[in-house]
Amino acid sequence: MYKFINAREKVMKGVFLFSAIFSILxxxxxxxxxxxSGVPFIAxxxxxxxxxxxxxxxxxxxxxxxxxxxIVATLYVTAFSVVLGVGIGLFTAIALYKFCPKKFVAPVxxxxxxxxxxxxxxxxxxxxxxIVPFVxxxxxxxGVGYGIFSxxxxxxxxxxxxxxxVSLDALNAxxxxxxxxxxxxxxxxxxxxxxxxxxxxxxxxxAGVVLAIGRTIGETMAVIMVIGGSPEMPNGLFKSVxxxxxxxxxxxxxxxxxxxxxxxxxxxxxxxxxxxxxxxFALLKKEKKEKTKRSAKNEKS
Numbered sequence: 597m598y599k600f601i602n603a604r605e606k607v608m609k610g611v612f613l614f615s616a617i618f619s620i621l622x623x624x625x626x627x628x629x630x631x632x633s634g635v636p637f638i639a640x641x642x643x644x645x646x647x648x649x650x651x652x653x654x655x656x657x658x659x660x661x662x663x664x665x666x667i668v669a670t671l672y673v674t675a676f677s678v679v680l681g682v683g684i685g686l687f688t689a690i691a692l693y694k695f696c697p698k699k700f701v702a703p704v705x706x707x708x709x710x711x712x713x714x715x716x717x718x719x720x721x722x723x724x725x726x727i728v729p730f731v732x733x734x735x736x737x738x739g740v741g742y743g744i745f746s747x748x749x750x751x752x753x754x755x756x757x758x759x760x761x762v763s764l765d766a767l768n769a770x771x772x773x774x775x776x777x778x779x780x781x782x783x784x785x786x787x788x789x790x791x792x793x794x795x796x797x798x799x800x801x802x803a804g805v806v807l808a809i810g811r812t813i814g815e816t817m818a819v820i821m822v823i824g825g826s827p828e829m830p831n832g833l834f835k836s837v838x839x840x841x842x843x844x845x846x847x848x849x850x851x852x853x854x855x856x857x858x859x860x861x862x863x864x865x866x867x868x869x870x871x872x873x874x875x876x877f878a879l880l881k882k883e884k885k886e887k888t889k890r891s892a893k894n895e896k897s
Contacts, residue, residue, distance in 0.1 A: 627867070634864035637857040646861065652827040652838075654847070654855035661858040663865065665829040669837040670869075672744050672830055673819065674812045677751035681812075682805055684752065685759025692760070693767045694775075694789050705764065712757035720821030723750040728822055736834035742824035745833040750818050755808040762807065766800025767793055799881065806877045810870060816841040840866050 638646050641661055649662020688708070692701050727749055732741025770793050778788035794801075824836025825846060838846070844859045844866075851859060 630860060630864050630867055633857060634861035637861045650829055654851055654858060663862055665827055666838055666840045666843045669830050670813065670839040673747050673839055674809060676744060676748035677812045678809055680748060680752035681755040681808055682759055685756045686763050689760045689763035689767060690789060692764055708760050709757050716815060716818045719750050719754055720818035723818065723822040738834050740834050742822060742836045743834045744830060744837060747819050747823040750822050751812045751815060755811050758807050758811060759804050762804030763801045766797035769800060770796040806873065809873060813869060814841060816845045820845060
């Protein structure tokens with residue numbers, strides 16, 4: 597019996613080791629492909645001309661590969677969708693945590709999690725048939741429903757499961773003695789939740805926000821269907837624009853040669869954005885841990 601258990605443990609260790617190595621190799625291969633194909637093109641075109649050029653015209657006689665409009669559109673869509681999604685998702689998590697009857701918490705959370713299983717093309721179809729006409733008819737001053745606002749609404753709904761689940765788990769991880777101690781000192785239920793429990797869970801909540809930002813930056817299909825697709829500099833929330841991911845997807849099957857290299861170089865920019873985001877979060881988390889340790893040492897001394 598012992599030999600069987602020992603052999604099974606060795607097999608599982610091998611499986612886990614293989615999975616870890618495979619993940620690392622996949623990341624290395626993708627990184628090498630992106631930088632080997634994209635960086636030479638950026639160097640050939642010029643970093644400034646590529647990143648800050650305002651015209652994307654890869655099919656003309658003298659092609660231009662400026663991706664600044666797509667970068668700005670990506671930042672706008674990400675910012676608006678995260679603000680909407682985090683606001684709604686965080687308050688939903690707080691409601692499920694302390695202000696919702698216990699018998700409703702599990703069903704509501706399960707229904708919210710079901711959103712994560714819906715394909716992104718379905719979100720895009722919903723946005724194209726419902727949100728875009730509504731925005732165009734009732735909210736847009738130009739009568740155009742496609743644009744940053746519609747894309748932000750769709751993405752805000754898409755990131756809700758991530759925000760709600762991670763925020764609720766972070767709140768549940770805080771010892772309940774914090775909440776009970778606040779109530780014992782005379783705090784109301786709302787004060788104990790928002791002033792004690794919420795700050796204590798901010799590290800986990802921030803992790804959820806980072807995951808949501810990564811989802812919004814990388815989303816493609818749903819964005820293509822509601823944002824319009826015009827490679828122009830954004831000058832309003834209700835104008836047809838194009839993000840970095842939608843620019844890659846819309847030209848990947850049609851463009852060749854230098855134009856295809858330009859799309860790969862756009863992928864390098866996306867990769868760098870994601871890398872900066874993850875590294876910044878890791879450094880911020882490390883700095884917070886060091887501050888906590890220093891404050892704990894000061895209190896002991």
